[in-house]
Amino acid sequence: MAGLRCGVGGRNLPPAFTLIELLVVIAIIAILVALLLTSISEAKSLAQSLKCKSNLRQLGVGLSSYVHDYQSYPVYNYDSFTDQPTLYWHTQLTPYTAHKWLDPLYRCPAYKGASVDGNEVAVPLGSYGYNANGVKYPLSDLGLGGIYSKIDPDGNFLGASLAEARIPENKILVPSDMIAIGDATLVRLSSAVIDLLYGVKAADAHTGMALLDINVRNRLANPKSAFRAGYQAANRGRHNNAENIVLCDGHVEAPKEEKLYDLDDLRLKRWNSDHQPHADQLLP
Numbered sequence: 001m002a003g004l005r006c007g008v009g010g011r012n013l014p015p016a017f018t019l020i021e022l023l024v025v026i027a028i029i030a031i032l033v034a035l036l037l038t039s040i041s042e043a044k045s046l047a048q049s050l051k052c053k054s055n056l057r058q059l060g061v062g063l064s065s066y067v068h069d070y071q072s073y074p075v076y077n078y079d080s081f082t083d084q085p086t087l088y089w090h091t092q093l094t095p096y097t098a099h100k101w102l103d104p105l106y107r108c109p110a111y112k113g114a115s116v117d118g119n120e121v122a123v124p125l126g127s128y129g130y131n132a133n134g135v136k137y138p139l140s141d142l143g144l145g146g147i148y149s150k151i152d153p154d155g156n157f158l159g160a161s162l163a164e165a166r167i168p169e170n171k172i173l174v175p176s177d178m179i180a181i182g183d184a185t186l187v188r189l190s191s192a193v194i195d196l197l198y199g200v201k202a203a204d205a206h207t208g209m210a211l212l213d214i215n216v217r218n219r220l221a222n223p224k225s226a227f228r229a230g231y232q233a234a235n236r237g238r239h240n241n242a243e244n245i246v247l248c249d250g251h252v253e254a255p256k257e258e259k260l261y262d263l264d265d266l267r268l269k270r271w272n273s274d275h276q277p278h279a280d281q282l283l284p
Contacts, residue, residue, distance in 0.1 A: 048110040049239045052127075052183070053252045055105050059128070059181050060246035062096035067248075072166035076132035076145030076211070077123065088118050088210065089130045089145065101126060108183060110238040113207030114194055122197040129184030129212035134272040136281040137215040141167060142272040144180060144248075167273060174275045175248035182245030182260075184208025185217045186234050188227055206234035212245070214271055215283040217261050 066074060074092035090101050099105035101117050101124050108127035118124035132145025141147060146165040172178050186206040194202045220231040235241065235257055242254045247270075259267065268277035 045110070045240055048108070049242070049244065049254065052108040052110065052239070052244045053254065055108065056128070056181060056244055056246040057250070057252050058097060058105060059093070060250040060252065062093045063180055063246075063248075064250050065096040066093055067169050070166070071169045072163075073144040073146070073169070073172075075147075075165050076130055076143075077118070086118065086120055088124060089132070090124065090210065108238070108244075111183075111208070112234070112237065113186065113205040114189065114200070114202040116194065116198045116200050116202070118210070119198065124210040125189070125194070125198070125207050126210060127184060127208055128181055129208050129210055130181055131179045131212045131271060133211075133213060133215075134281075135214055135268055135278050137213060137283060140281075141171075142274070142278060142281070143167075144172075144178075144273070171273045172248055173273065174269075176251070177270050177275065178248040178273065179212065179270050180246050180248045182212050183238060183243045185211055185213045185220075186231060187216065187220065188230060206231065214261055214268075218263075219283065221261070 063073070074089040075087070077086050077088050088101075090106065094100055097105060102115060106126055106128055107115060111127040113125065113127075115126040116124065130143075130145060132143045133140040134142025136142050144167055146167050186208055188204070189207045190204050191202055194200055194207075219225060220227050222228065225231075239254065241257050243257050243260045244252065244254050245260070246252050261267075263279065263282070265277040265279070268279055268282075269275050272278055
């Protein structure tokens with residue numbers, strides 16, 4: 001124990017701490033700091049997730065308004081003729097959200113990748129993705145993105161008119177259990193690729209391509225994939241391994257990433273307009 005010290009003139013001074021006592025105090029302070037930092041980190045993550053959910057809820061309202069007016073869902077991208085600009089899904093929602101792709105509404109605060117508008121040769125990069133394909137990739141009418149409408153290099157028409165390309169509202173059998181928009185599936189893009197396609201300087205990063213896609217995710221997360229570790233680290237850095245999504249009826253959910261992309265029939269149904277699993281349509 002610390003004892004009394006004798007000072008000048010024989011007066012007793014307050015007891016001094018021993019080395020062991022000092023080490024104990026330091027250890028306690030370190031533990032408290034660690035707990036505080038953990039709490040701050042959790043609070044920050046929660047705030048980011050709440051903001052992301054708020055964004056998705058607004059996008060869900062905009063999507064519902066669009067569907068109300070057109071009785072169909074916006075196509076993922078449309079370019080029936082090469083001399084016409086490509087029309088992306090988020091652009092079609094602009095009159096209903098009053099926001100464009102690079103505005104805060106389309107930016108999850110936990111997202112670390114690039115945010116770049118789309119162009120004639122490359123899709124938008126950013127926080128959120130559209131369930132364009134369902135479980136079939138690509139050229140699918142199981143999702144919301146519509147029939148793919150492009151001219152191939154040989155000039156062959158691959159799609160339909162914009163009205164014909166859209167997925168009708170009545171094709172979605174269970175809107176309350178049909179995924180619409182959510183945290184985009186992340187892919188690794190190098191700064192060189194981003195510069196080449198978009199003319200933008202950006203660091204190498206795991207980036208969303210305006211797409212929410214079960215096939216892309218499951219290929220990246222496959223144990224045999226060379227990209228698995230990087231993908232998992234980037235994805236878990238968003239919402240503690242949860243995925244924020246808004247469904248076609250406008251309600252928001254936050255399932256764990258493994259549950260969202262699970263291959264059991266109950267999970268697969270949520271990707272498809274006819275509310276059937278279509279496991280046979282998944283990429284091998």
